[in-house]
Amino acid sequence: MFEKRFKSHHDVKSIIGAKFKSSKRMGTPEEIKVLFDSEPKDETGILYIHTPFCDKICSFCNLNRKQLDNDLEEYTDFLISEFEKYGATNYMRHKRLEVVYFGGGTPTIFKAGQLERILESINKNFILKDNCEFTFETTLHNLTDEKLEVMERLGVNRLSIGIQTFSDRGRKILNRTYDKETAVKRLGEIKAKFKGLVCVDIIYNYPDQTPEEVKEDAEIVHSLNIDSSSFYSLMIHEGSKMSKDIKDDVFHLDYKLETDKELHNTFMNTLLDTGEYEILEITKINKKGRDKYKYITLSNKGTDILPVGLGAGGKLGNYEMFRMNYERQFFSYSSDEEQRIKNLSGLFQYPEVYFEDIKKFVPDNTFNKIYKLLEGMKEKELMDINKDHIELKGDGLFWGNTIGREVISISLEEE
Numbered sequence: 050m051f052e053k054r055f056k057s058h059h060d061v062k063s064i065i066g067a068k069f070k071s072s073k074r075m076g077t078p079e080e081i082k083v084l085f086d087s088e089p090k091d092e093t094g095i096l097y098i099h100t101p102f103c104d105k106i107c108s109f110c111n112l113n114r115k116q117l118d119n120d121l122e123e124y125t126d127f128l129i130s131e132f133e134k135y136g137a138t139n140y141m142r143h144k145r146l147e148v149v150y151f152g153g154g155t156p157t158i159f160k161a162g163q164l165e166r167i168l169e170s171i172n173k174n175f176i177l178k179d180n181c182e183f184t185f186e187t188t189l190h191n192l193t194d195e196k197l198e199v200m201e202r203l204g205v206n207r208l209s210i211g212i213q214t215f216s217d218r219g220r221k222i223l224n225r226t227y228d229k230e231t232a233v234k235r236l237g238e239i240k241a242k243f244k245g246l247v248c249v250d251i252i253y254n255y256p257d258q259t260p261e262e263v264k265e266d267a268e269i270v271h272s273l274n275i276d277s278s279s280f281y282s283l284m285i286h287e288g289s290k291m292s293k294d295i296k297d298d299v300f301h302l303d304y305k306l307e308t309d310k311e312l313h314n315t316f317m318n319t320l321l322d323t324g325e326y327e328i329l330e331i332t333k334i335n336k337k338g339r340d341k342y343k344y345i346t347l348s349n350k351g352t353d354i355l356p357v358g359l360g361a362g363g364k365l366g367n368y369e370m371f372r373m374n375y376e377r378q379f380f381s382y383s384s385d386e387e388q389r390i391k392n393l394s395g396l397f398q399y400p401e402v403y404f405e406d407i408k409k410f411v412p413d414n415t416f417n418k419i420y421k422l423l424e425g426m427k428e429k430e431l432m433d434i435n436k437d438h439i440e441l442k443g444d445g446l447f448w449g450n451t452i453g454r455e456v457i458s459i460s461l462e463e464e
Contacts, residue, residue, distance in 0.1 A: 050429065054191040054306060055283045055450045061457055062396045064356040070229075076380035083322075084368055085138040094144035096175060097345055098167075099127065099358035099372075100153040104191060125163040127375065129170045130359045134270075136174025140365065141355065142265035145176050145404045149183045149204075150344045157187040167281045168203035178206065182343040184209055189235045190226040196426035197243060208339075210236065213252040215269050219313050219362045222255050237273055246340055253312040254282045263312045271326075277340035278332045280316050282309050307384040313447050328400045331441070331449035349386055349395025350462055390460055397453030399448060411460055417461050426452060 055061070076084075102121065127147060135141050138199060159167065177183075184207040185200060192208075215229045227235065240247045251268060253263045270278050285302060320326040320334050328343055329335035348354065355370075356363030362371045367388065372378045393410040396402050408416055427434050431452065433447030441449055 051097055051448060051451050053447065053451070054282075054309065055454050056284055057449060058260065058398055058453070059392070060450055061397075061454045062391070063167055064457060065280045065387065065394065068390075069384065072387075073381050074148065074293045076382050078410055080382075083410070084366060085140045087137075087140060089140055089353060089366070091353065092143060092145045093347065093352055094141070094146050095148040095150065095173070095344065095352055095354040095363070096146050097354050097356050097361055098126075098151045099157070100115050100151065100156040100158065101358070101359035101360045102158050103153065103155045104158055104299060113307050115394055121163060125159065125166060128167055128358060132170045135355060135357070138399060141175065144179050144353070144355075146181055147176065147178050148347060149181060149342045151185045153186055155188055155191060156165045156185050157192045157196055157419075159196075161199050164196055165203065165419060168205070170201065172204060172379050177328065178338045182207055182341065184344060186211065188226065189232055189239075192239065194242065195376040197239065201243060201245065205337050207243065208239070208247050208386070209213065210239070210247065212249045212291065214255065214258075214262070216258070219255050219258060219262065223252065233269060233273070236275075240273055240275070248277040248279070249342055251278050251282050251316065253280060253316055254304075254309050259378045260315045261312060264318045264319050266314045271323055275336070277329060277333055277335040277342065278320070280313070281332055282313065301418065310444065310447050314444075317446065328446060331400060331446055345398070349392075349398055351392045351395070392455050393460060394453055397449070398442045400449075401438050405437065416458055419456055422455060422459060 089377065102124075146443070151357050157164075172175075176462070178256075181204070183205045185205055186209045188211050192207060192210075212232065213223050213225055215232055217229045220228065225232075233438060236247075236249070250425060251266055251270070283302075300361055307451065317328075317334060318333065321328075326334050329340060333340075333342060333345075335342075352414065353365050354363030355365060359372055359374060362369070364383065367383050369381045369383050371380065371381075373454060389410045396410075397405050404416075404420075408420060423432065423434060423439055426432050426445065427439075431448060433440045440454075445452065
């Protein structure tokens, strides 16, 4: 079996980025003007808005965020000015947004009046499809009923709530607000009041977590009729409080691969065994037919993402965009070859991958090498190989990102 488990699709993206790093170049102002003056090849688009602020920092988090130290009025004005600027470009006037996604940080840290101004500006400056998936990441403690009413009235139809765990012990370790009883009660209230999808994030394999604790997390998700749940093994990133505590020898994490697998399978199988859930992608389980998770589905296909906000990243055409601060924004050119490999990697975020889709992104000789790799995975009982597709099964879902990384490694050798 594999010596190391790669837990996230970011592990795959890192080797793609390393491969094409030397060929990247900065986009010139003239090129970017031509881009925004042009018409897009595809009208489907995603709008991503980043809010790099939280009122409480999770112990495991190193994302682009900081503790709130102002009333966010300046940031609200900044976002609205960006919507007006980009919405007026020819490129975005020809876009039909299928996804609007507020990430963070904690996007519901805004006041209700600020949220109203922000959401009204999006609806005014962009064209949203009738079936637009409109998501807010949020925590339980700052999503008030007043904010919920504003958001739903102005188009928000999906919530992604950072629960992480319901365990009282686990919530203290991860620095979450509320104890288990309060968290369950508040999540139930939100589910009852909000007409859209209510989805949650769960983290497993925090220090000394037991199978009983992760099973209870899954049972609560089921009992509250949650529409979908992402589930990730705890990752310690440089810059997080946990990483600093580990360096200072005040926190210890004894990672064991077999424990990681046991907890992963316990959460997943507890929900699958109800007969009401399905694997939507390799780190997300879905109440059958509910969540579409278009943000990730379209991202994996290479759909344009307009990024707005400090720390926001995305891409339009072959140009990757990143906003560092109020004054500085970077555009870098990404080759067709890099885009092709990224689209290939996106296929392997799902339990089923079709051979015809793989062949769209690699030549026949590379496909043959990939197929041979997959046959080896079948022998290890990680997947079934059908006439036209593979299907991950059992431990194959646990190893999904590692399998994807192996496939991409073969593809990059041919570049």
